Amino acid sequence: MHRSEKVWLLLSFGMIIGFMLITGYQAFALGMGPPSHEERIDPQKVDETAPFDRPGITKIGENEYEVVMTLQIFSFTPNQIEVPAGSTVHFTLTSKDVVHGFQVADTNINAMVMPGYVQKISQKFEKPGEYLVLCNEYCGAGHQMMATTITVK
Amino acid sequence: MESIAGNTVKTKAFKEKANKILGISPEDARLSKSYLTVAFIALLLGGFLGLLQGLNRAGMLELPTWLNYYQVLTAHGLLLVVVLSAFFTIGYFYAGLSHTLGGLLPKVRKMAWIGFWMKMFGFVLAVIPILMNEASVMYTFYPPMAASPIFYIGLVFIVLGIWMCSFGAFINVASWRKANPGQHIPILSFFATGVFVLLFFGSLPVAIEVFMIIPWAFGWVETINVMVARTLFWAFGHTLVNIWYMTAISAWYVIVPKIIDGHRWSDLLTRIVVIALVIMNITGGFHHQIVDPGISESVKYMHVFMSLAIGFPSLMTAYAMFAVFERTARKKGGKGLIGWFKKMPWGDVRFLAPFIAMAAFIPAGAGGIVQSTNQLNQVVHNTMWVVGHFHLTLGMTVVMTFFGISYWLVPYLSKRVLTPQINKLGIVQTIVWTLGMVMMSFAMHWAGLLGSPRRTSYTTYNDNATALGWDPYLFFLAIGGTLLMIGVLMQVYAVFNMMFFAPKGVTEFPIADEEEGAAPTPKWTERWGLWIVLMLALVAMAYVIPLVGFLVDAPPGSPPFKTW
Numbered sequence: 001m002h003r004s005e006k007v008w009l010l011l012s013f014g015m016i017i018g019f020m021l022i023t024g025y026q027a028f029a030l031g032m033g034p035p036s037h038e039e040r041i042d043p044q045k046v047d048e049t050a051p052f053d054r055p056g057i058t059k060i061g062e063n064e065y066e067v068v069m070t071l072q073i074f075s076f077t078p079n080q081i082e083v084p085a086g087s088t089v090h091f092t093l094t095s096k097d098v099v100h101g102f103q104v105a106d107t108n109i110n111a112m113v114m115p116g117y118v119q120k121i122s123q124k125f126e127k128p129g130e131y132l133v134l135c136n137e138y139c140g141a142g143h144q145m146m147a148t149t150i151t152v153k
Numbered sequence: 154m155e156s157i158a159g160n161t162v163k164t165k166a167f168k169e170k171a172n173k174i175l176g177i178s179p180e181d182a183r184l185s186k187s188y189l190t191v192a193f194i195a196l197l198l199g200g201f202l203g204l205l206q207g208l209n210r211a212g213m214l215e216l217p218t219w220l221n222y223y224q225v226l227t228a229h230g231l232l233l234v235v236v237l238s239a240f241f242t243i244g245y246f247y248a249g250l251s252h253t254l255g256g257l258l259p260k261v262r263k264m265a266w267i268g269f270w271m272k273m274f275g276f277v278l279a280v281i282p283i284l285m286n287e288a289s290v291m292y293t294f295y296p297p298m299a300a301s302p303i304f305y306i307g308l309v310f311i312v313l314g315i316w317m318c319s320f321g322a323f324i325n326v327a328s329w330r331k332a333n334p335g336q337h338i339p340i341l342s343f344f345a346t347g348v349f350v351l352l353f354f355g356s357l358p359v360a361i362e363v364f365m366i367i368p369w370a371f372g373w374v375e376t377i378n379v380m381v382a383r384t385l386f387w388a389f390g391h392t393l394v395n396i397w398y399m400t401a402i403s404a405w406y407v408i409v410p411k412i413i414d415g416h417r418w419s420d421l422l423t424r425i426v427v428i429a430l431v432i433m434n435i436t437g438g439f440h441h442q443i444v445d446p447g448i449s450e451s452v453k454y455m456h457v458f459m460s461l462a463i464g465f466p467s468l469m470t471a472y473a474m475f476a477v478f479e480r481t482a483r484k485k486g487g488k489g490l491i492g493w494f495k496k497m498p499w500g501d502v503r504f505l506a507p508f509i510a511m512a513a514f515i516p517a518g519a520g521g522i523v524q525s526t527n528q529l530n531q532v533v534h535n536t537m538w539v540v541g542h543f544h545l546t547l548g549m550t551v552v553m554t555f556f557g558i559s560y561w562l563v564p565y566l567s568k569r570v571l572t573p574q575i576n577k578l579g580i581v582q583t584i585v586w587t588l589g590m591v592m593m594s595f596a597m598h599w600a601g602l603l604g605s606p607r608r609t610s611y612t613t614y615n616d617n618a619t620a621l622g623w624d625p626y627l628f629f630l631a632i633g634g635t636l637l638m639i640g641v642l643m644q645v646y647a648v649f650n651m652m653f654f655a656p657k658g659v660t661e662f663p664i665a666d667e668e669e670g671a672a673p674t675p676k677w678t679e680r681w682g683l684w685i686v687l688m689l690a691l692v693a694m695a696y697v698i699p700l701v702g703f704l705v706d707a708p709p710g711s712p713p714f715k716t717w
Contacts, residue, residue, distance in 0.1 A: 001419075001422075002476070005472055005476070008468070008472045009468070009469065009472070012464075012465060012469070016461045016462070016464055016465060019461055019522065019526055020457065020458055023454070023457055023526050023527050023528065024454060026527075026528055027454060027528065028454075032528050033450040033453070033454075033527060033528075034443050034444045034450070034453060034527050034528065034530065034531050035446065035531075036445075036446065036447075036448055036449060036450045036453060037446050038446065038447055038448075038449065039446075040447075040706065040707075040708035041708060042708060042709040043297075043708065043709065043710075043711050044709065044711075044712070045709075073714075073716045097714050097716065098295070098297055098298050098714050098716055099295045099297075099298070099379070099383075101534075101535050101606070103535070103536075103604065103606065105603070105604030105619045105620075106604060108528075108531055108532055110444055110531045110532065110534050110535070110536075111444045111446075111531075112442075112444050112445045112446065112534075114379055114380060114383075114445065114446055114447070115297060115379055115711045116379060116380070116707075116708035116709065116710070116711060117380070117446035117447045117708065118446065119446040130617075130618070131619075132604070132614060132617050132619040132620060134604075134606055134614065135606075136534075136535035136536065136606035136607070136609075137535055137608075138291055138608040138609070139298075139716060140714075140716025140717045141221070141223070141289075141716065141717040143223075143608070143609060143610075144609045144610045144611070144612035145612065145614075147612075147614040147615070147617070149617070
């Protein structure tokens with residue numbers, strides 16, 4: 001093997017390991033790991049199961065809110081959310097029918113919402129504005145209309 | 154070198170030589186030509202549907218109610234990621250097996266024909282419900298969305314047809330090995346073996362998934378386990394595209410060096426790349442589930458490693474290719490640090506197309522590394538970025554290599570020649586395709602970073618300011634798509650011209666030799682049984698924990714939904 005090839009392969013290997021280490025550090029030390037909540041739910045009884053029997057927004061602390069939300073074709077419940085700037089919002093999500101995606105443009109919120117599973121994701125909204133919430137997993141004929149907004153004041 | 158004792162060996166060797174001089178037998182040629190014909194018709198149809206989508210997505214075209222965006226998208230995906238790629242790969246490798254192993258065995262040829270008609274039958278079954286708007290479920294058909302059962306039955310036949318071709322290839326290679334004891338499988342057939350091993354094992358999970366779905370789609374069972382289905386799908390879905398990529402690199406390692414008048418890269422390293430890709434491929438699909446619920450962060454982290462590991466053989470390939478280019482160009486008198494570049498045959502479409510395909514894999518592979526890394530994946534998951542990524546990998550790296558192959562493979566099969574006119578057409582086609590893809594995939598990557606979702610027909614989300622900000626990029630996407638349609642028409646014209654109208658003549662099957670005095674390749678590279686065991690061990694490592702989790706601790710299942 002040529003010397004330059006050894007160097008190249010060493011660099012390649014180092015790059016992959018570097019990616020791994022940074023990813024691991026961010027995921028486990030900084031708590032930036034991807035949404036991975038493991039709770040189960042009966043997808044046909046979402047309306048009767050707590051906390052989804054009462055979807056909505058609750059203030060749970062200083063600048064901290066919990067949003068319990070169901071996703072169904074082709075809407076989000078609740079569909080109007082307003083929080084003051086600087087608040088951290090914890091979303092608890094599930095689907096009442098098919099697979100949906102929960103994405104908020106201009107933030108890092110991006111999670112799959114599967115029927116039968118409860119998904120959780122949190123985000124601190126620093127800047128005021130109107131954030132676009134959309135479903136990013138094809139869910140049927142009206143998929144392109146499945147959107148709402150979060151207003152940060 | 155074939156002068157080993159034994160009559161069978163001698164006749165075999167004689168047949169191989171005859172094959173090289175006289176060209177492919179008419180029966181073997183007909184088989185490969187049929188596969189390629191289907192592939193390029195799929196390109197034409199799929200490309201046209203792609204144009205419709207691009208124009209709709211940019212808000213420039215309203216689709217009629219009887220052919221909506223999601224029908225078009227489902228058909229576009231199936232035509233290009235399954236039909237074009239599978240038929241091209243099988244046609245190309247069967248021609249390669251025939252050429253390097255001294256012709257196909259009659260029973261293998263028969264198996265490939267049975268496989269051909271099974272796939273065609275399956276495909277027709279799958280397309281009918283798509284056209285009737287009974288199966289707008291996309292290439293991924295995630296339950297609990299349920300298409301007409303006919304759609305899934307069609308998929309079963311496609312998979313069975315692919316298995317038929319895989320086993321045909323195994324039988325032919327095994328028979329050659331028996332007749333040539335102690336010899337290495339010729340390099341192109343070595344690639345073919347790897348590809349067919351992956352096609353078989355990679356499509357097992359989706360076969361299991363479809364057998365779960367069929368009774369549920371018929372209503373015989375009430376509910377389905379959605380996470381098991383989704384996980385099985387991705388064990389297949391990403392392996393498939395990596396198989397097409399592996400088909401493309403077989404031409405980079407084996408064919409392109411011959412076209413530029415050079416020698417192959419180290420035989421041992423080439424075989425190691427094949428083995429590594431076979432062993433590590435299937436587990437890579439898990440990065441599609443990085444933002445899924447129900448999977449722990451530590452399992453996801455293990456999968457990041459498994460996905461990134463596939464990058465390593467690709468980085469080996471990058472070095473190998475540029476080393477071959479430089480060595481060959483310097484032999485021809487190329488000078489300077491990069492001056493040798495001028496000595497490459499830029500005017501030869503058989504080189505230019507695969508070269509640009511390789512170059513495209515630099516950003517495409519980097520984007521792939523981004524997507525398989527936990528936190529970065531979360532930024533781009535299910536956005537247009539992903540669509541841009543696989544148009545670079547499949548639409549450029551793979552498909553442009555296939556185009557480059559077609560300029561010698563088709564005339565080789567039809568016993569015609571590549572004329573200077575068609576070569577020129579090919580060069581223009583390559584440039585048009587490059588411009589189209591670069592424009593389109595750049596626009597897609599950028600719109601995706603800004604948040605524009607994939608698989609969504611034209612929408613402004615009630616004139617939302619953020620969504621309106623994506624429109625300029627989507628406009629670029631439409632221009633790129635239009636250029637690509639022109640490229641499709643040129644390519645399809647070139648293929649059928651070379652198949653039926655070009656002047657008769659002899660075209661060589663270009664397989665490069667090793668460098669003079671190259672070290673012999675060690676025997677252990679031929680231990681396919683071991684590679685398969687290692688592959689299965691890795692698959693078990695990757696999938697036992699999550700699948701057992703989904704099965705043992707399963708939530709109540711989901712009934713079928715038709716939401717379109």
